Amino acid sequence: MGIRRVALVAGLAGLAALLAQPPIRRAAKSMRTSSAPGSGAYELAAGWFLGGYYRDIASDCAAALAGVAEPSILEIGPGPGHLAERLLDLLPDAHWMGLDVDPAMLDAAECRLVRAGTRGRATLVEADVAQMPFPDASFDLVVSSLSAHHWPDAERGFGEIRRVLRPAGRALVYDLPTRWAHAETGYAGLAAADAVFGTHARTRAKGVGPLTIVWRADLRP
Ligand SMILES: C[S@@+](CC[C@H](N)C(=O)[O-])C[C@H]1O[C@@H](n2cnc3c(N)ncnc32)[C@H](O)[C@@H]1O
Numbered sequence: 001m002g003i004r005r006v007a008l009v010a011g012l013a014g015l016a017a018l019l020a021q022p023p024i025r026r027a028a029k030s031m032r033t034s035s036a037p038g039s040g041a042y043e044l045a046a047g048w049f050l051g052g053y054y055r056d057i058a059s060d061c062a063a064a065l066a067g068v069a070e071p072s073i074l075e076i077g078p079g080p081g082h083l084a085e086r087l088l089d090l091l092p093d094a095h096w097m098g099l100d101v102d103p104a105m106l107d108a109a110e111c112r113l114v115r116a117g118t119r120g121r122a123t124l125v126e127a128d129v130a131q132m133p134f135p136d137a138s139f140d141l142v143v144s145s146l147s148a149h150h151w152p153d154a155e156r157g158f159g160e161i162r163r164v165l166r167p168a169g170r171a172l173v174y175d176l177p178t179r180w181a182h183a184e185t186g187y188a189g190l191a192a193a194d195a196v197f198g199t200h201a202r203t204r205a206k207g208v209g210p211l212t213i214v215w216r217a218d219l220r221p
Helices: 003-019 022-034 039-049 051-064 082-090 103-116 154-164 178-185 191-197
Strands: 072-076 095-100 122-126 139-145 165-175 201-208 211-219
Touching (some): 103 122, 154 165, 191 211
Parallel strands (some): 139 165
């Protein structure tokens, strides 16, 4: 074997060994589920750039729950809990449940809610949206932000959302335009909601000039 081939094989073996390291594997997994190398990086970036966006979603949820006493809210993919913090602040009689596939995100959300003094009204569950460990008709509101394009089986996820909603309940799902979802993760995002909920209201939640960055889908069972 020539020296170049030996160097190439050694280089590839070194790269494979590097990619197999737990921190790198964890970062790669986190990129697939949250577009960030870890919960800390996401928490920082989202906190800097999306404060007003989370406040708007929290007000939107509060309006959707007007007249519902002690509402039961499920958030899918809460990440480090920026929206949860605002929701629990705005709705003092609500119970919030956060379901996420990433335990590091759930830990970050838990710390945030402990600091905010609202941990007692929150439950954190590690699970996939495509297989939720809740009985049918459990929630008045399901909310999700910037998560749906990360769901490998989004149609099944929206099916689960429909199953766990109470008959008068609503789901407010905020996500990237479908073609960006495809570009980022290869997954369907909000487009998968149509197959489960049929026609539903879709409005712009965030944009710059004529460009829509986040759509809001208002889904009813
Ligand atoms: C980009 S972050 C969004 C976090 C937060 N909702 C926000 O708006 O800042 C996506 C979140 O969805 C979670 N997620 C991704 N795929 C999921 C799945 N299949 N089921 C449940 N959660 C998922 C990720 O772990 C991550 O916390």
